[in-house]
Each structure stands twice: as structure tokens, then as C-alpha cells.
Amino acid sequence: MxxxxxxxxxxxxxxxxxxxxxxxxxxxxxxxxxxxxxxxxxxxxxxxxxxxxxxxxxxxxxxxxxxxxxxxxxxxxxxxxxxxxxxxxxxxxxxxxxxxxxxxxxxxxxxxxxxxxxxxxxxxxxxxxxxxxxxxxxxxxxxxxxxxxxxxxxxxxxxxxxxxxxxxxxxxxxxxxxxxxxxxxxxxxxGSDVTPTPSIDNLVLRYLAAYGPASIADAQSWSGLTRLTEVFDRLRPQLRTYTDATTSRELFDLPTIPLPPEDLEVPTRFLPEFDNLLLSHANRTRWLTSPDHKHLPLQEAMTHGAILHDGHLAATWKLTKRPQKSATLEIKPLVKLSRPARAQISTEAEHLLTFATPSTTTTEIRYL
Incomplete structure (x- = not known):
């Protein structure tokens, strides 16, 4: 594999x-x-x-x-x-x-x-x-x-x-x-009750479409359910399998979805509190800067909002609105940010302020 x-x-x-x-x-x-x-x-x-x-x-x-x-x-x-x-x-x-x-x-x-x-x-x-x-x-x-x-x-x-x-x-x-x-x-x-015959197989396939490739443990972390091994075993003939190079765990995916190139350039993105991207895998190294970044305050990233730069957790953010039609977006770097990284984060922060505070007359971006 x-x-x-x-x-x-x-x-x-x-x-x-x-x-x-x-x-x-x-x-x-x-x-x-x-x-x-x-x-x-x-x-x-x-x-x-x-x-x-x-x-x-x-x-x-x-x-x-x-x-x-x-x-x-x-x-x-x-x-x-x-x-x-x-x-x-x-x-x-x-x-x-x-x-x-x-x-x-x-x-x-x-x-x-x-x-x-x-x-x-x-x-x-x-x-x-x-x-x-x-x-x-x-x-x-x-x-x-x-x-x-x-x-x-x-x-x-x-x-x-x-x-x-x-x-x-x-x-x-x-x-x-x-x-x-x-x-x-x-x-x-x-005006309608819940489905009497829900499909767990369909739920797993949809999870892989939005979060894969992923392991059984990843799917269980996302859903909160247990004993999904039998579901993956049942679906195995219609799935593609990979190996996680870090953990050697088996990963499952839909065969119809190609993987993007590893050198794909990705934009800076601001995620809200508890965004599912951060909560839907048992192994979170895929969006951490490296597997040994265990010192990063992951709980803070989830409760304050996370900033992804180059696809990885780089900072947290918090927006504070005031009655005087002013707003401050605080950014707390979690890793050392280069000058280009700060520039990209600041640009996206300005766009977020425009979206989230359209009637605000005074805005500020503050790095902590």
C-alpha cells in the first residue's frame, strides 16, 4: 500500500x-x-x-x-x-x-x-x-x-x-x-420523524469524502461512535487503502477521489472555534506543524479559533466587538512566523474583519 x-x-x-x-x-x-x-x-x-x-x-x-x-x-x-x-x-x-x-x-x-x-x-x-x-x-x-x-x-x-x-x-x-x-x-x-432505517455505511462513506484518507480510529473520533471496524470491513472491497507513514496505521479512502500533489500551495485560512477539521481525526499530526509539536496549546486553538498557514496550525485568533462600533482582532502566534507569513495572515484577517464586522467604523489587528 x-x-x-x-x-x-x-x-x-x-x-x-x-x-x-x-x-x-x-x-x-x-x-x-x-x-x-x-x-x-x-x-x-x-x-x-x-x-x-x-x-x-x-x-x-x-x-x-x-x-x-x-x-x-x-x-x-x-x-x-x-x-x-x-x-x-x-x-x-x-x-x-x-x-x-x-x-x-x-x-x-x-x-x-x-x-x-x-x-x-x-x-x-x-x-x-x-x-x-x-x-x-x-x-x-x-x-x-x-x-x-x-x-x-x-x-x-x-x-x-x-x-x-x-x-x-x-x-x-x-x-x-x-x-x-x-x-x-x-x-x-x-414535521417528520427521524429515519427508521439509517445507513451507517453511507455515513462512513460520506465521512471519508469530507475527511479522508482516514483510519477507523479517525472515524470513531469524528462520530463519537465505537465498533466501526465491522463497517469498514464490510466496505473494504469498495475502498482504497493507504498506510500512514508516521504511525503505520491503515487508512481508508474513496477510490474515485484522487489525492492532490504534496507540493500544492494552500492559502492562509481562519477557522472558527471547534471547527470540525480540528476535531475529526484521532491522529492530528496532519494539521500540526510536525508530529513533535506536542507543546502547542491545542485546546486554545479550538476554543479561540485557529489560523492555518501553509495548511498547519500557526496561530489563534479572537475577535472582540465593542459598542462604539470598533473591533479588535487579536492574533497569537503559536510558532515563529516569517515576515511573508505575517503578511498573509494579516491580509486574511482584514478580509475576516470586513466579513464579520461590516458596520464597524474602526478596526484593529493586534499581534500578541
């Missing part, structure tokens, strides 16, 4: 992620190609789409949410994801085992707090409350507590949020607006 270097994996993944050039696709096409976008920070998908699409207008995604063509709900890794509505209905049942672990193994809300509880009755009570109107977590707790007065109300509400196919409805996640996380269910919000 062909051995793939970290650089080869880097270029392949960036191209699959639409980060080698901005694409002329719709926001809905991009969200579906990426098999959803992490959205626990409500507006982060807007920056993620801006980095991937040519002429992206935030109102396009806002309209998808308001018109119910896209939704935000608990999905991969038991975290909030932006999905197309049809993907949410088709994929949500497959993620149920991960969400069950989130409930029953959770140290704060699960374990003994739910022991001996009739969970079917709890879910039925939660569904009945949501049928009357969308509800916040607080409102769910207020409804459930009198029914189980000897139980922990936050644990009951958490179980309902995770075990039912709940959706966080607008205005949460809509550009230019805000609101507390307010839940409904797929059946109530979309």
Missing part, C-alpha cells in the same frame, strides 16, 4: 474540507458536504462557511435556519452541530449510542442520579411538554421536577435533550440575532 506522509494527508484533507480554494457552492451544499458543522458556539459556522465559500452571505445560512432547511442539534460526539434538516433526520438515529453514553455515563447528570428511573416515562413527559411549545432547559426542569420530586431536575432535562431528537430553534444561531437555547423535536419542528 502507498505510504502517505503527514504533508500528503494535510493537502488531501484541506482539499476535502474546501480549504485549498473557496468553492462556488451554496451554504446548504457545503454543510451537507461536510456532514454537518460543529455549532456549540452559535455563530461559528458562519466563519467556517466564509473560509470555504466564495461570496458567502450570512443571510443565506440564516434563511436556511429560519426556513427549517437546516437545524442545530446534538449530533456527532454529543455536541451541537449545524446540519441540513434531511441529514439530521437521516443521521441522528445513528448517533443515539453516543448520546446514550452522554446521559448514563455523565458524571454531572448521569450515573446514580438516573439509576432505577423509568426513562421511557421521563422521555414521554418531556415530549409532552415540548408538544405544547418549544422550551428552554430551565422550562423542562420546571415541568419534570414535580413529576419526579425525588430526582435531580437538571439530570432529567439533560436526558430529554440528549435522548430525544431535539433541535435548538431560531433565533439561536441566526446571524445578527440572539436567544437562549430553546428546544423542539424533529417531529414537531420539521
Amino acid at each position: 502507498t505510504k502517505l506522509s503527514p504533508r500528503a494527508l494535510n493537502r488531501a484533507t484541506l482539499e476535502r474540507q474546501w480549504l485549498t480554494e473557496r468553492r462556488t457552492a451554496t451554504a446548504l451544499e457545503a454543510v451537507e458536504h461536510l456532514v454537518g458543522m460543529q455549532a456549540q458556539v452559535p455563530l461559528s459556522p458562519y466563519v467556517g462557511l466564509w473560509s470555504r465559500l466564495a461570496s458567502f452571505d450570512p443571510s443565506e445560512l440564516a434563511s436556511l435556519l429560519e426556513n427549517r432547511q437546516a437545524v442545530r442539534g446534538s449530533m456527532m460526539r454529543a455536541t451541537i452541530h449545524l446540519m441540513s434538516s434531511r441529514d439530521f433526520l437521516a443521521i441522528r438515529p445513528l448517533i443515539q449510542p453516543r448520546l446514550e453514553r452522554e446521559v448514563y455515563a455523565n458524571q454531572t447528570y448521569g450515573r446514580k442520579r438516573l439509576e432505577g428511573l423509568d426513562m421511557d416515562a421521563v422521555l414521554a413527559a418531556g415530549a409532552a411538554r415540548l408538544a405544547t411549545s418549544p422550551a428552554t432547559a430551565s422550562e423542562l426542569r420546571e415541568h419534570l421536577q414535580p413529576l419526579w420530586p425525588d430526582r435531580d431536575a437538571p439530570s432529567l432535562a439533560h436526558a430529554v435533550r440528549c435522548l430525544l431528537p431535539t433541535i435548538q430553534i431560531p433565533p439561536r444561531g441566526v446571524w445578527g440575532r440572539s436567544g437562549n437555547p430553546t428546544m423542539s423535536t424533529a417531529a414537531l419542528w420539521l
Whole structure:
């Protein structure tokens, strides 16, 4: 099998992620190609789409949410994801085992707090409350507590949020607006229940199309699911295989997708908090500067936003808006930046400020 270097994996993944050039696709096409976008920070998908699409207008995604063509709900890794509505209905049942672990193994809300509880009755009570109107977590707790007065109300509400196919409805996640996380269910919000016969094989193939070449462990890290070996074994005859030159692990890919050249020049890109590119592989050396850069603050890169230069993590960023119509974009280098690298990062930072703060009169780029 062909051995793939970290650089080869880097270029392949960036191209699959639409980060080698901005694409002329719709926001809905991009969200579906990426098999959803992490959205626990409500507006982060807007920056993620801006980095991937040519002429992206935030109102396009806002309209998808308001018109119910896209939704935000608990999905991969038991975290909030932006999905197309049809993907949410088709994929949500497959993620149920991960969400069950989130409930029953959770140290704060699960374990003994739910022991001996009739969970079917709890879910039925939660569904009945949501049928009357969308509800916040607080409102769910207020409804459930009198029914189980000897139980922990936050644990009951958490179980309902995770075990039912709940959706966080607008205005949460809509550009230019805000609101507390307010839940409904797929059946109530979309007028359709989740798919009764979802395809795990199709999910794995779509993962490889957007994140491959990848190992079984990579796919499990992305989805939060376990025991995917049997799925890859079943799909093996229709997959291409490589070897990771660094770890010697077997990598899988779709045979119809060629790999880009290792010397492909790639642009500087700003990624939002928790962008899926940074979270969707067990082995993250493909976007680190080198395998021995273990000192890099990876958690900071995920919670503040990451800057990729030459396809690798080079800095973090944070945008601060002020009431006086001013904004500051702070950039914290994580590696030594050359003068050309700083120039490219600064140019892309100016473009980000134009996109994210169109009505701001005073902007500043500050290196920390």
C-alpha cells in the first residue's frame, strides 16, 4: 500500500474540507458536504462557511435556519452541530449510542442520579411538554421536577435533550440575532420523524469524502461512535487503502477521489472555534506543524479559533466587538512566523474583519 506522509494527508484533507480554494457552492451544499458543522458556539459556522465559500452571505445560512432547511442539534460526539434538516433526520438515529453514553455515563447528570428511573416515562413527559411549545432547559426542569420530586431536575432535562431528537430553534444561531437555547423535536419542528432505517455505511462513506484518507480510529473520533471496524470491513472491497507513514496505521479512502500533489500551495485560512477539521481525526499530526509539536496549546486553538498557514496550525485568533462600533482582532502566534507569513495572515484577517464586522467604523489587528 502507498505510504502517505503527514504533508500528503494535510493537502488531501484541506482539499476535502474546501480549504485549498473557496468553492462556488451554496451554504446548504457545503454543510451537507461536510456532514454537518460543529455549532456549540452559535455563530461559528458562519466563519467556517466564509473560509470555504466564495461570496458567502450570512443571510443565506440564516434563511436556511429560519426556513427549517437546516437545524442545530446534538449530533456527532454529543455536541451541537449545524446540519441540513434531511441529514439530521437521516443521521441522528445513528448517533443515539453516543448520546446514550452522554446521559448514563455523565458524571454531572448521569450515573446514580438516573439509576432505577423509568426513562421511557421521563422521555414521554418531556415530549409532552415540548408538544405544547418549544422550551428552554430551565422550562423542562420546571415541568419534570414535580413529576419526579425525588430526582435531580437538571439530570432529567439533560436526558430529554440528549435522548430525544431535539433541535435548538431560531433565533439561536441566526446571524445578527440572539436567544437562549430553546428546544423542539424533529417531529414537531420539521414535521417528520427521524429515519427508521439509517445507513451507517453511507455515513462512513460520506465521512471519508469530507475527511479522508482516514483510519477507523479517525472515524470513531469524528462520530463519537465505537465498533466501526465491522463497517469498514464490510466496505473494504469498495475502498482504497493507504498506510500512514508516521504511525503505520491503515487508512481508508474513496477510490474515485484522487489525492492532490504534496507540493500544492494552500492559502492562509481562519477557522472558527471547534471547527470540525480540528476535531475529526484521532491522529492530528496532519494539521500540526510536525508530529513533535506536542507543546502547542491545542485546546486554545479550538476554543479561540485557529489560523492555518501553509495548511498547519500557526496561530489563534479572537475577535472582540465593542459598542462604539470598533473591533479588535487579536492574533497569537503559536510558532515563529516569517515576515511573508505575517503578511498573509494579516491580509486574511482584514478580509475576516470586513466579513464579520461590516458596520464597524474602526478596526484593529493586534499581534500578541
